[in-house]
Amino acid sequence: MLPGLTQLGAPYVVLKGGHLRGATCPDLLATPNTHEWLPASRIDTNNLHGTGCALSSAIAACLAKLPVDAGTDAPVAAISDAKQWLHAALEASVRLSVGKGRGPVHHFHAWW
Template structure:
């Protein structure tokens, strides 16, 4: 792995699925990296045929080709942070974990995409187990929403702040250095997230924004955190900057008018 000079552009890598509609996955990650002044590289773990209304087809990428992508990127680029999105197969999870350990990857942001907006589980139980044992111990920060936390912990979904505290602390036991538990599924006007480490509990409040255009919100938040970590800032500072960025991107989402379903957030709200 190349070392970055003090004057080089920070680089972040996303390992995730491709969204042909451009709102989530690899496409959202690269947009967020660019918007925050970070060069983005990518490893595509799955292909999807989707738009703002539906996912029509999914094509998995063979694990050994994913390995080749990771090796090729790390052999040439000075990767300052890694964002991991949905990895649907245990074999893929094992390959990603193995290569990240081999290259001693740092600043790993794990967004455990496991539950669809419909409430359906996206990962088989074997993949969930692999995620817990292989990737959570490598994560600098884990960024689940409440349904995903429930799947990881095999428990009921948190319904209040006290539940969130207990869930975040339980997730730390799997090995991530920090957990950002997203509270958007709670009821009420507030949409507070909880940053939990071994040393602190920090509530990050945000008002709930009325829009249907929230496709890619979780992908964008986690990749924004990775972008900030690639710049060398602390986890708390990265989370606070990323929260401000995604809140503004959601607030500006209705200006885009993309598609007829759940449109994307506005990654480039500061420039367009």
């Protein structure tokens, strides 16, 4: 699956499913050995601006928190943790009223 991207040297590829139609918005994860759908329920909010940047930053932060010897499943664990954080940030985004139009997710939902 996704041979073009993985053959270019990216062993882990996440394709966001937020623009898919329906009650769910699963993301697709391609790994060196397989691919899998990562399910998520759709959240009714206008604060969707920056979800891709927020997800990629969260993945990087979750990877940085892992021990050096975390093993080959570490990237999948980091992606899963980042998706959970983003889902909570989207749920909490209804508490924000920032600017006009599409607002941001609630990046600091756990502390504020």
